[in-house]
Amino acid sequence: MNTADLGLSYLIKLSRMTDADPSASTTEQTLDQSIAGAVVGGLPAAITDLGRLVRIPSVSWPAFDPAHVAESADAVAGLLRDTGVFDRVEVKQAQKAGFPDGELGHPAVLATRAAKNGRPTVLLYAHHDVQPPGDEASWQTKPFEPTVVGDRLYGRGAADDKAGVVSHVAAIRALAETVPADELELGLAVFIEGEEEHGSHSFVNFLEDNREALAADAIVVADSDNWDTETPNLTVALRGACAFNLTVSTLGHASHSGMWGGAAPDAMLATIKLLSTLWDENGSVAVAGLTSHDAETPPFDEAELAASAAFVDGVRAIGTGSVLSRLWFQPSITVTGIDAPSIANASNTLVPSVTVRISMRVAPGQTSDDARDALLAHLTAHAPFGARLDFHDFEGGDPFLVDANGWAAQAAKQAMTDAWGTPPVEAGIGGSIPFIADLVRVFxxxxxxxxxxxxxxxRAHSPNESLHLGVFKRAILTEALLLARLNQRS
Incomplete structure (x- = not known):
């Protein structure tokens, strides 16, 4: 089934709306019902728009055609203009931080409308760039051909994060359809980034260049997940990130392994011994100076972990403490890549140098810089056989903790409860959204x-990425209810 045909078949199936709160006023109930009707009625168009965006292969990595990212930005700008609610919609670029010659980042979209009569302003964020498709042979459908199978829409970016983009657009459409133009006084800014999947290198400069236009009382970042397809999340904790390349060198050139093996230290041996010091016998991180965050977690056992992470038969979990504390509140270190001779090119020589990519997740409560310094000190202190270490190509971002008791969080949780029919889980995320620390600093x-x-x-970032269409509908409804209610807030 293609996206153009989808709306009619799902209109009734996805139209469930929870009963109105009996304590709410008649006016509030009428507004909620009108918003729900607008969301359901607009769902076919939203799914069709999402399908059109998925067809644009907007991969922001250097090896891919940047024209596709520009095409995607133009398409998103068109969707926002067509809502008719914005004073200004622009496609803009900013200079990359730390890059020479004033190199610009990929195009982003900025749409704004001013608040009136003391109403709050809400900034809506998502990103329109996507990960590379990877091995297309691993996909059950074509990665850039949106395809519906059962309740899910498959395609690269169908969830991460073009569905976030379209959920903003669809919520604004429902708001504009429901609230008369002269009563729509909520301030809105929409920032749709174009390079989140490749480091957000121009993000900080974009914030600074557009600080006044982006200033808001509440910021909605639509780039996370939900507990399951029937239960929403409000993400209240994110781990930070630090990544870098490490080159381990022991020899000036490759040497015959028969002539010198057993006495001359090769870089592969040194690298393996050095990396093995990063974890203890349980697989927990064993680096002095890295900290953990202490907080309660919902029930989630190791059997659920094994199923969710697709353990091979016989494999056991690593680490200690509750499963979710390991994923949300403890540091982790992963070697994500190795540059070394392939097996096909494995001659009988001692390897002079090896380069690995090390990725660390930083627990809430510790800065990325402090965690990085602790890890570099550990590696330097444990270098075997006097091996020379070279660290380069650093990236990083701080962790994040949300105060879930603020007025905006309370309004969001109520909107989730009404749209999903169940209260949200206040959940942590093991992954990182480094730019949130920049939002906190600037605003x-x-x-x-x-x-x-x-x-x-x-399966974001993986083959067979997909979006559950019931989740999509409820996410749109949540945001539309939130915006409509904030439009009535002084």
């Missing part, structure tokens, strides 16, 4: 809400 008074359209079966 310290704004309340930040991290929401999303993903679920445990989304």
């Amino acid at each position: 310290p008074d704004a309340q930040i809400l991290v929401t999303g359209v993903e679920d445990p079966d989304t």
Whole structure:
């Protein structure tokens, strides 16, 4: 089934709306019902728009054609203009931080409308760039051909994060359809980034260049997931990130392994011994100076972990403490790549140098810089055989903790409860959204809400990425209810 045919078949199936709150006023109930009707009525168009965006292969990595990212930005700008609610919609670029010659980042979209009569302003964030498709042979459908199978829409970016983009657009459409133009006084800014999947290198400069236009009382970041397809998340904790390349060198050139093996230290041996010091016998991180965050976690056992992470038969979990504390509140270190001779090119020589990519997740409560310094000190202190270490190509971002008691968080949780029919889980995320720390720094008074359209079966970044269409509908409804209610807030 293609996206153009989808709306009619799902209109009734996805139209469930919870009963109105009996304590709410008649006016509030009428507004909620009108918003729900507008969301359901607009769902076919939203799914069709999402399908059109998925067809644009907007991969922001250097090896891919940047024209596709520009095409995607133009398409998103068109969707926002067509809502008719914005004073200004622009496609803009900013200079990459730390890059020479004033190199610009990929195009982003900025749409704004001013608040009136003391109403708050809400900034809506998502990103329109996507991950590379990877091995297309691993996909059950074509990665850039949106395809519906059962309740899910498959395609690269179908969930991460073009569904976030379209959920913003669809919520604004429902708001504009329901609230008369002369009564729509909520301030809105929409920032759709074009390079989140490749480091957000121009993000900080974009914030600084457009600080006044982006200033808001609440910021909704639609780039996270949900507990399951029937239960929403409000993400209240994110681990930070630090990644870098490490080159381990022991020899000036390759040497015959028969002539010198057993006495001359090769770089592969040194690298393996050095990396093995990063974890203890349980697989927990064993680096002095890295900290953990102490907080309660919902029930989630190791059998659920094994199923969700697709353990091979016989494999056991690593680490100690509750499963979710390991994923949300403890540091982790992963070697994500190795540059070394392939087996096909494995001659009988001692390897002079090896380069690995090390990725660390930083627990809430510790800065990325402090964690990085602790890890570099550990590696330097444990270098075997006097091996020379070279660290380069650093990236990083701080962790994030949300105050879920603020007025915006309370409004968001109520909107989730009404749209989904069940209260949200206040959940941590093991992954990182490093730019949130920049939002906190530039807009310290704004309340930040991290929401999303993903679920445990989304497989973001992997082959067969997909969006659950029921989750999509409820995410749109949540945001539309939130915006409509904030439009009535002084």
